[in-house]
Amino acid sequence: MTISRRHVFKMGIAAGLAVSIPSVLRAQTTPTVGQTVRMVKGDLRVFDPIWTATNITADHGAAIYDTLFSLDSKFMPQPQMVAKWGVSDDKKTYTFELRDGLGWHDGTPVTAADCVASIRRWGQVHPGGQLIMARASDISTKDDETFTISLKDPLGVLIDILADLTPPCLFIMREKDANRPATEQVTTNIGSGPFRFNEALAKPGASVTYGRNDKYVPRKEPSDGLAGGKIVNVDRVIWDNIADQQTALAALQAGEIDYLQSPPVDLFPVIESDPNLELQVLDRGGWDMMVRMNFLQPPFNNVKARQAVLHLIDQEVMLRGAFGNPKYFNTVTSIFGDTTPVSNDENTGWYKKGGDPDKAKRLLKEAGYAGEKVVILTATDWSAGDNASQLLAASLRKIGVNAELSSMTWGELSTRRASKDPVENGGWSMFITSEPDYSLGNPLASPFLLANGDKAWYGWPKNDEYEALRVKWADVESLEERKALARKMQKVWWDFVGDVRLGKYVSPIARRKTLTGLIGMPQIVPMWNMQKA
Amino acid sequence: MAAYILRRMVSAIAVMAMVGVFVFLLLRLAPGDPAAIIAGRSATEEMIAGIREQLGLNDPMPVQFIRWVRDMLGGDFGTSIFAGRPVLELISQRLEPTISLSILTMILSVTIGVSFGILAAWRTGGLVDRLLTAFSAFGYSIPVFVIGFFLIYFFAIRAHWLPVQGYVPIELGIGRWFVHLVLPTVALSLGYIAFIARVTRASMLEVLTEDYMRTAAAKGASSYAMLFHHALKNAGVPILTVIGISFAYLIGGVVLTETVFNIPGIGRLVVDAINNRDYPIIQSVLILTSGLYVLVNLAIDLAYTLIDPRIRY
Numbered sequence: 001m002t003i004s005r006r007h008v009f010k011m012g013i014a015a016g017l018a019v020s021i022p023s024v025l026r027a028q029t030t031p032t033v034g035q036t037v038r039m040v041k042g043d044l045r046v047f048d049p050i051w052t053a054t055n056i057t058a059d060h061g062a063a064i065y066d067t068l069f070s071l072d073s074k075f076m077p078q079p080q081m082v083a084k085w086g087v088s089d090d091k092k093t094y095t096f097e098l099r100d101g102l103g104w105h106d107g108t109p110v111t112a113a114d115c116v117a118s119i120r121r122w123g124q125v126h127p128g129g130q131l132i133m134a135r136a137s138d139i140s141t142k143d144d145e146t147f148t149i150s151l152k153d154p155l156g157v158l159i160d161i162l163a164d165l166t167p168p169c170l171f172i173m174r175e176k177d178a179n180r181p182a183t184e185q186v187t188t189n190i191g192s193g194p195f196r197f198n199e200a201l202a203k204p205g206a207s208v209t210y211g212r213n214d215k216y217v218p219r220k221e222p223s224d225g226l227a228g229g230k231i232v233n234v235d236r237v238i239w240d241n242i243a244d245q246q247t248a249l250a251a252l253q254a255g256e257i258d259y260l261q262s263p264p265v266d267l268f269p270v271i272e273s274d275p276n277l278e279l280q281v282l283d284r285g286g287w288d289m290m291v292r293m294n295f296l297q298p299p300f301n302n303v304k305a306r307q308a309v310l311h312l313i314d315q316e317v318m319l320r321g322a323f324g325n326p327k328y329f330n331t332v333t334s335i336f337g338d339t340t341p342v343s344n345d346e347n348t349g350w351y352k353k354g355g356d357p358d359k360a361k362r363l364l365k366e367a368g369y370a371g372e373k374v375v376i377l378t379a380t381d382w383s384a385g386d387n388a389s390q391l392l393a394a395s396l397r398k399i400g401v402n403a404e405l406s407s408m409t410w411g412e413l414s415t416r417r418a419s420k421d422p423v424e425n426g427g428w429s430m431f432i433t434s435e436p437d438y439s440l441g442n443p444l445a446s447p448f449l450l451a452n453g454d455k456a457w458y459g460w461p462k463n464d465e466y467e468a469l470r471v472k473w474a475d476v477e478s479l480e481e482r483k484a485l486a487r488k489m490q491k492v493w494w495d496f497v498g499d500v501r502l503g504k505y506v507s508p509i510a511r512r513k514t515l516t517g518l519i520g521m522p523q524i525v526p527m528w529n530m531q532k533a
Numbered sequence: 534m535a536a537y538i539l540r541r542m543v544s545a546i547a548v549m550a551m552v553g554v555f556v557f558l559l560l561r562l563a564p565g566d567p568a569a570i571i572a573g574r575s576a577t578e579e580m581i582a583g584i585r586e587q588l589g590l591n592d593p594m595p596v597q598f599i600r601w602v603r604d605m606l607g608g609d610f611g612t613s614i615f616a617g618r619p620v621l622e623l624i625s626q627r628l629e630p631t632i633s634l635s636i637l638t639m640i641l642s643v644t645i646g647v648s649f650g651i652l653a654a655w656r657t658g659g660l661v662d663r664l665l666t667a668f669s670a671f672g673y674s675i676p677v678f679v680i681g682f683f684l685i686y687f688f689a690i691r692a693h694w695l696p697v698q699g700y701v702p703i704e705l706g707i708g709r710w711f712v713h714l715v716l717p718t719v720a721l722s723l724g725y726i727a728f729i730a731r732v733t734r735a736s737m738l739e740v741l742t743e744d745y746m747r748t749a750a751a752k753g754a755s756s757y758a759m760l761f762h763h764a765l766k767n768a769g770v771p772i773l774t775v776i777g778i779s780f781a782y783l784i785g786g787v788v789l790t791e792t793v794f795n796i797p798g799i800g801r802l803v804v805d806a807i808n809n810r811d812y813p814i815i816q817s818v819l820i821l822t823s824g825l826y827v828l829v830n831l832a833i834d835l836a837y838t839l840i841d842p843r844i845r846y
Contacts, residue, residue: 045615045809046571053573053580125580167573183583187617203626204616205805206797242698242795243805250685250697251795381808411810414569418578435575447577457577 035235037515037532039259040248041525043241044208047197048186050122050168055523058167062226062524063210063237064105065171065191068096068115069163070226071521075341075438077163078227080219081110081172081192091154098145101217104174105196112147116140117178119149119162122170124182128161128445129170131474156477157444165226165523166439166446194218194230194528195237210237210527223529225521230528233517237527252277252510258532259518260510261525265324271510279508281328282520285339285437286506288332289322289388290448290499292459293430296420299374300429304367306497309430310350312360312395315503321391322384322505329505332437335449335493338504340441341479342486347494361399374403375423377431379410385432388502392432417458431458437504438522443470443489451498461498538831545827552823553816557601560812561594567614567810588614601816611813613806620817623802630700631798633710634790635783637718642725643776649726650733650772651760654741657734665730672727681720681793688716698795717794721787725779732775736768743767769840777833781826 041059046052049061070080079085083099102110116139123129138150149158162170172178177186189197194216201209218229240257242248245264251257253274263271263279271277291309293300300306319329332338333348374396378389389405396403406428408416413431421427435448443449449470453462469489476482509525511518514533519526568584569576585591589600604611610620653665689697695716701709740746741764749763788800799818806814837844 043805047617051584052571053576055573125583127577167575181583181587183587185617203797204613204618204623205802206626240699240795241797243792243801244795246682247685247698247793247795250682250690251699254689254693254697256697256699409565409808410574411565411567411570411808414574414581415564415566418569418581433574439575447575457575 035532037234037237037259037527037530038257039237039239039261039527040242040251040257041239041259041261043205043243044239045204046185047189049171050125050173050182051185053125053167055167058169058524059526060197060208061169061171061191062193062526063195064189064193064197065173066102066110066193067163067170067226068172069159070228071163071165072227073225073521075225075441077159078221078224080227081115085159091156092151094149094151094158095142096147096149099219102192103215104192105190105213106174108174109144110172110192111144111175112141113144114175114178115172116147117175118172119170121173121178121180121182122168126161126164126166126168126170126445127447128157128164128166128442131155131444132158132161135474154475156475157473160442161444164442164445165521166436166442167523169524192216194232198236205241207238207240209239211235218528223519225519226524226526230526232528233531234527249510252512255512258512258515262507263510265328268325268508276512276514277510278513279510280518280520281506281508282518282525283436283438283522284506284520285337285522286328286504287434288337288437288440288504289318289385289432289434289502291392291430291432291502292417292457292499293497294420294428294459295453295461297422297427297429298372299364299367299369302367302369303496304363305369306500307350308360308363308367308369308399309396309500310494310497311352311356311363312399313392313500313502314353314355314395315351315501316353317355318388318391319503319505322388322502328508329503332501332504335440335490335498335501336443336486337437337440339437342441342482344483344487344490346487347491350494355395357395357399364399364401369401371400371402373423374401374429375427376403376405377413377416377428378405378407379413380407381409384505385434388432392430420460432502436522443473448499451493451496459499461496463492463496463498466492466496466498538835541827541831541834545824545831548827549820549824553602553605553820556816556819557598557812560810560815561597565810566590567812570809571615601813605817610817613814614811615809620813623814624799624818624821627797627799627802629702630796631784631787631791631800633700633703634714634717634721634787634796634798635780637714638721638725638783638787639776639780641718641722642729642779645722646726646729647733647772649730651737651765653730653734654737654764655756655760657738657741662734665734669727669730672723673731675723677720677724677789678793680723681716681790684716684720685793700796700798713796717790717796720793721783721790725783728779729772729775733768733772736771737764740764740768766840770837773836773840774833777829777836781829784822784825784829 042056044056044060046057047060049057067080068082069077072078081098081102082096084097087094104110119139123133135151135153135155136149137152141147174190177188180186194213195210196213198209198211212232212235218231221228223229248260249263249267252260271279293306295301315331323329333351334343336342376389376393378386380386393403393405416428417431419427423429439446447457450456451461451463451466453460466489472485476485515530517530519529568581568588568590571584572581612619613623649665653662656662685697688695696713699713701713703710746763749759787798788804791798791800803815803818
C-alpha cells in the first residue's frame with residue numbers, strides 16, 4: 001500500500017473539517033442566556049429546609065419560601081410576610097397580621113393557618129423554636145390573616161428567634177406540608193417566595209432550576225440584608241452541581257457559569273488574575289473553627305487538661321496551615337464569634353500570640369495526665385479541618401500527649417462522634433468542626449454554646465453556672481442587657497473551657513463581573529436583587 | 534441456542550441476587566450514617582435520631598433486607614433517601630448521558646483502535662508500528678483527568694471551540710448534544726483506542742504468520758483482501774471480546790470522565806450516592822449494572838457465531 005500526496009491532501013481537508021464542525025455546530029445552536037444565571041453552590045441533596053440544617057437547603061428555602069421576619073444588614077429583625085405585629089401589655093401575647101398579596105405557587109392564598117403549622121413544625125427542631133414551643137400556651141389563628149402566639153411567660157427574644165438565620169430557618173410552608181412531622185421530608189417544593197422551583201427540569205445531584213415568581217408581591221421598602229423588597233431581576237437561575245472544582249473554575253472562566261460558591265484557596269491566584277472574574281466575600285462573619293473535647297472521658301474530663309489545650313493553641317499557625325492566605329482568616333477569642341453584636345473580650349487573658357506550650361505542659365501535669373491515648377477524629381473530605389487536625393496532633397505530641405489521628409469521611413465522623421465510650425471501645429477525645437460566626441451570637445439557637453451535659457452538643461460540656469446564665473438569655477430584651485450577660489457567660493466558659501477556638505475564616509465566592517447585586521449576609525445567599533449584564 | 538440463552542438469563546438473575554445481598558450487607562456494615570449527613574454538620578443528636586427513625590434505619594437488618602427485596606420484586610426500587618424521589622426516576626435521568634458517552638466512545642475507539650492495530654501489524658517493526666505502539670503506551674498510561682484538563686484548557690478555555698463541561702440532552706438539538714460530548718469522548722477514548730489497538734495488532738500478527746495467509750499471498754490476493762477478508766476475520770474473536778468487555782466497563786466506569794466534564798451520568802450518581810450513603814440508589818445501580826454486564830457478555834458470546842461459524846451453542 002502506498003500513500004500518495006493526494007491522499008495526504010484529502011486527509012488534511014477531512015481533518016480540518018472534523019476539527020471545525022464542532023465550533024460551527026456550537027455557534028448555530030447555543031441558546032440565548034441573557035437572563036439566566038448559572039450558579040455552582042454544591043449538591044442540593046435535600047429539598048426540605050426544616051428536615052435538614054444544611055446551608056444549601058437553606059438557600060433553596062430562601063428562594064422558594066418566604067419568612068415572617070427577615071434580618072436586615074444590621075441583623076435587626078424586620079417584618080417580611082407580616083404586615084403588622086404587636087405584643088400585649090403583659091408581654092405574653094403576640095399578634096401577627098399577614099400582608100396582602102401573599103400567594104402560594106399553586107395559586108392558593110397564604111393563610112394564618114399555614115404560618116401556625118409552619119411554626120409548630122419548625123419548633124420541633126430549631127433550638128430557639130423549641131424554646132418558643134416550651135413557653136407557648138397556645139399558637140392559633142384568629143382569622144385567615146391573623147394569628148397569635150400566647151406565652152406562659154414573657155419571651156423577650158421571640159421576634160429575634162422567628163427571624164433567626166441559623167438553619168433550619170422558619171420558612172413558611174403550606175399547612176398540608178407543614179402538618180408533616182419535622183422528621184419526614186417535604187418534597188413538594190411549593191412555596192410563596194420570589195422564585196418557583198421548576199420540577200420538570202429538576203435533576204437531583206446534577207442541576208436544579210428556579211424561575212421568577214411573577215406573582216410575587218415584594219415589600220415596598222428597599223432591599224436591606226434579607227429584609228425589604230425581594231426584587232427578582234433575572235428570569236431563571238440554574239444551580240449546576242459541578243463536583244470537580246477545577247472544572248467549575250474553567251466553566252467560570254469560559255462564561256458557562258456566573259457564580260462559584262466555594263472556590264478552593266489554591267485557585268484564588270488564578271481567579272484574581274482573570275480580568276473577567278472577581279472574588280467577593282459575601283458573609284463577612286465567616287466561620288469559626290473550634291476543637292470539641294470529650295468531657296466524659298479522660299483526659300478531657302479534667303478541666304486542667306482542657307485548659308492545657310486552650311493555652312497550647314497557636315491560632316495563627318493553625319489558620320495558616322488550614323487556609324494559607326491570611327487575607328481570609330483572623331484570630332478569635334470570644335465564644336460569641338468575631339462579628340456578632342455580643343462578641344466581647346471578657347476573660348481572654350489566655351490568648352497569647354504563638355500559644356504557651358510551657359504553661360500547657362504544666363497544666364497537663366496538674367491534670368494528672370499519664371499518657372492516655374488521645375484520639376482525634378479527622379474528616380479527610382474537609383481539607384481545612386484535616387490540615388488543622390494534623391497540626392493539633394503535632395502540637396499535642398510536642399507537650400507529651402499521646403495523640404493519635406483517626407482519619408475518616410465527615411459522614412463517618414458524624415456517626416463516630418455520637419459515641420460516649422472510652423477510646424479503647426471506639427470512642428473519641430477530640431474533633432475539629434466549624435460554625436458560622438453569626439450563629440454564635442445566639443446561645444439559644446447555636447448548639448455549640450450549650451453546656452448542659454447530655455443535652456449539649458457532641459463533647460457534652462457541662463457547667464451549671466454557665467447554664468444558669470444562658471437560660472436568662474431568653475428573658476433579656478435590650479442589646480445592652482445581652483451584652484452584659486454575654487460577658488458573664490464568657491467569663492465562666494473560658495474558665496471551664498467548653499471548647500477551644502482555632503480562629504475564623506471567610507470564604508469568598510467567585511463570580512463573573514457581569515453578575516452584580518449579590519446580597520452579603522451570613523448563612524444564606526439570596527438570589528433576589530442580583531443582576532446580570 | 535434458545536436453551537443456551539435461557540440458561541444465561543437465569544444465571545444473570547442469580548448473579549444479580551448475589552450482588553444484591555453482598556451490596557446490602559456491605560453498605561450496612563460500612564461506617565457512616567445517612568441521617569447524620571442529611572441533618573448537617575451542626576445537627577443535634579435528637580435531630581439525627583428522628584431522621585434515622587423516619588427512614589427506617591433503626592429497624593433490624595433482616596427487616597430492612599426483607600422490605601427491600603419485597604419492594605424490588607414488586608418493581609419498586611425504592612426512594613432516594615436524600616432527594617425523596619423514586620430511584621428509577623433518578624437512574625433514568627442519568628442513563629442518556631452515560632449511554633451517549635459510551636456509544637460515542639466505542640465508535641471512536643473501535644474505528645481508530647482497530648485501524649491502528651491493523652496498520653501496526655501490517656507494518657510490523659517499521660516506523661508506523663513503532664509510532665503506533667508509542668501512542669498506545671501513551672494512551673494507555675495517561676490518566677483520563679490529565680488528558681481531560683489538557684483538552685479543556687486548549688479547546689475550551691483558550692480556543693473557545695468547545696464547551697468546558699455539561700451535557701445537553703439529544704432532544705434539545707443534536708448539535709448541542711454532540712459538541713458537549715466531543716471533549717469527554719476524546720479524553721475517554723484514548724485509553725480504549727490504545728487497548729483495542731494493542732489487542733488487534735497482536736491478534737493480526739498471529740494470523741498474518743499463518744500458512745493460509747502465505748498461500749493467499751502466493752495466489753496473488755490483494756493487500757486489502759488479505760488484511761480484511763482473511764486476517765481480520767480470523768483475528769476477530771479476541772478483538773470482539775475486548776470490545777465487548779470495554780463497552781461493559783464503560784457503562785459503569787466513566788465516573789472520572791463524568792466528573793471532569795460534569796456529565797450527569799450513572800457514574801456520578803453512584804459515587805455521590807456512596808458519599809452520601811444513599812443506600813437505595815447504590816443497591817439499585819449496582820444490581821442493574823451487574824445484570825447489564827451479564828447481558829453484554831451474552832451478546833458477545835452470541836456475536837462470536839457471526840464471525841466464526843465453527844462456534845455453536
